[in-house]
Amino acid sequence: MTRSESAPLKVALLGCGVVGSQVARQLIEQAEDLRARIGRPLELVGIAVRRLEIERPGIDRALLTDDAFALASRPDVDLVIELLGGIEPARSLILAAIAAGSSVITANKALLAEDGATIYSAAEDAGVDLYYEAAVAGAIPIVRPLRESLVGDEVTAVVGIVNGTTNFILDQMHTEGTDFSTALVQAQQLGLAEADPTADVEGFDAASKAAILASLAFHTRVRLSDVDREGITGVTAADIAAAKERGCVIKLLARCSLSADGSIALGVHPTMVAKAHPLASIPGAYNAIFIESRNAGQLMFMGPGAGGSPTASAVLGDLVTAARNRVRGGLGPGESHYSERGITPAGEISSRYYVSMTVHDEPGVLAAVATSFAEHGVSLQAVRQESQGAEARLGVTTHLAKHHQVIEAIAELDRMPEVHAGISLMRVEGA
Ligand SMILES: NC(=O)c1ccc[n+]([C@@H]2O[C@H](COP(=O)([O-])OP(=O)(O)OC[C@H]3O[C@@H](n4cnc5c(N)ncnc54)[C@H](O)[C@@H]3O)[C@@H](O)[C@H]2O)c1
Numbered sequence: 001m002t003r004s005e006s007a008p009l010k011v012a013l014l015g016c017g018v019v020g021s022q023v024a025r026q027l028i029e030q031a032e033d034l035r036a037r038i039g040r041p042l043e044l045v046g047i048a049v050r051r052l053e054i055e056r057p058g059i060d061r062a063l064l065t066d067d068a069f070a071l072a073s074r075p076d077v078d079l080v081i082e083l084l085g086g087i088e089p090a091r092s093l094i095l096a097a098i099a100a101g102s103s104v105i106t107a108n109k110a111l112l113a114e115d116g117a118t119i120y121s122a123a124e125d126a127g128v129d130l131y132y133e134a135a136v137a138g139a140i141p142i143v144r145p146l147r148e149s150l151v152g153d154e155v156t157a158v159v160g161i162v163n164g165t166t167n168f169i170l171d172q173m174h175t176e177g178t179d180f181s182t183a184l185v186q187a188q189q190l191g192l193a194e195a196d197p198t199a200d201v202e203g204f205d206a207a208s209k210a211a212i213l214a215s216l217a218f219h220t221r222v223r224l225s226d227v228d229r230e231g232i233t234g235v236t237a238a239d240i241a242a243a244k245e246r247g248c249v250i251k252l253l254a255r256c257s258l259s260a261d262g263s264i265a266l267g268v269h270p271t272m273v274a275k276a277h278p279l280a281s282i283p284g285a286y287n288a289i290f291i292e293s294r295n296a297g298q299l300m301f302m303g304p305g306a307g308g309s310p311t312a313s314a315v316l317g318d319l320v321t322a323a324r325n326r327v328r329g330g331l332g333p334g335e336s337h338y339s340e341r342g343i344t345p346a347g348e349i350s351s352r353y354y355v356s357m358t359v360h361d362e363p364g365v366l367a368a369v370a371t372s373f374a375e376h377g378v379s380l381q382a383v384r385q386e387s388q389g390a391e392a393r394l395g396v397t398t399h400l401a402k403h404h405q406v407i408e409a410i411a412e413l414d415r416m417p418e419v420h421a422g423i424s425l426m427r428v429e430g431a
């Protein structure tokens with residue numbers, strides 16, 4: 001064996017938070033197996049941190065540096081793992097690493113959904129790898145299946161629960177009656193939430209993941225700003241109760257599919273999911289993703305979508321893959337965006353809806369409500385009414401309708417004297 005065949009591949013780690021610290025530990029603990037699987041040892045040569053003084057059990061202090069740029073730019077490094085999160089300085093550090101000839105592994109969905117094209121093309125020009133399995137649904141293999149395993153098929157839809165924090169919160173609200181804020185603190189304590197939990201609860205994190213999934217599934221550049229997004233901060237105890245009454249649970253669903261005109265319909269919304277639907281039973285911080293494709297049919301992926309150790313598993317998988325490419329020669333897949341599909345305008349996206357409102361309980365009201373939907377081309381699938389004295393709570397489930405049609409019908413209902421305030425709207429899946 002020549003020296004170059006046995007010399008270690010050098011690894012630099014940027015960030016030592018929830019995920020980075022687990023990656024560092026697993027790199028050290030699994031060193032022998034990783035060496036056998038790659039064919040050469042990995043040597044962790046540095047970890048960029050913000051504060052050097054913090055105690056980090058199991059991590060050699062000598063590896064720590066607060067100069068992330070110097071570490072990322074080292075020409076002797078082979079593989080750089082970016083686990084800082086956020087747009088800057090993560091983007092500049094990744095570009096510096098690529099310019100220095102390193103392959104990059106990242107979990108940074110925010111950056112990829114904002115400016116993946118810049119990073120992809122820099123990697124392409126430099127002839128290095130870019131891997132990001134941990135950026136979508138943590139430990140679940142979903143990026144590689146879309147990028148490689150299903151690349152010979154024609155994906156038509158990707159629907160899933162892709163944010164662990166919000167699934168945990170909604171699950172606690174449903175099963176324990178926990179209020180939103182208490183459940184959020186619990187999610188933060190479990191290391192599930194992003195540094196700023198707004199990204200989770202307002203749906204930005206799920207929308208970034210939806211953009212990445214849609215880019216891969218439909219071979220088109222899709223960005224966060226293309227995704228019609230709504231978080232879970234508006235989900236009330238009354239919504240949870242209404243869902244239960246209808247035999248549903250509320251989940252934050254990311255939906256990417258092809259519209260009839262070939263454009264991509266993309267949305268992240270709290271959705272009433274029928275209990276019989278497989279996505280309804282996904283508990284806690286778990287994620288699950290359904291894929292529909294022309295030849296394979298339906299596939300489902302389920303597993304831990306967040307947390308230090310599970311996410312580190314996906315990072316290490318990418319690290320081994322990129323390291324193998326270095327050892328054996330060759331590169332993983334680059335960006336595929338030849339399809340250049342358009343994005344369906346939010347108002348044109350079709351869904352089924354549950355609309356509830358309080359009305360006067362008197363003759364003709366139900367007919368007037370039904371007429372308003374009909375006039376806007378919205379067909380009703382089911383109507384429930386519960387009398388509450390002189391008023392009634394009316395719950396209407398629609399057939400597939402375009403968003404703008406439902407919004408226009410609701411605007412008209414809002415103007416009707418028979419309908420009191422309190423019209424609420426939620427998308428429906430499978431019920
Ligand atoms: N936590 C999860 O469950 C999870 C799951 C999947 C993906 N991710 C992604 O992994 C990445 C890391 O997430 P995390 O949960 O570990 O976040 P974290 O906040 O726990 O860790 C990030 C670390 O980076 C450090 N940092 C920030 N800027 C720095 C700089 N300029 N120089 C040196 N250090 C700096 C911070 O001090 C922090 O310790 C993010 O992109 C996140 O979206 C996280």
Ligand SMILES: N[C@@H](CCO)C(=O)O
Nearest residue numbers: 163164165193194306
């Ligand atoms: N904050 C994210 C981490 C995984 O990307 C979540 O809750 O799913």
Ligand code: NA
Nearest residue numbers: 133136138140
């Ligand atoms: Na993943």
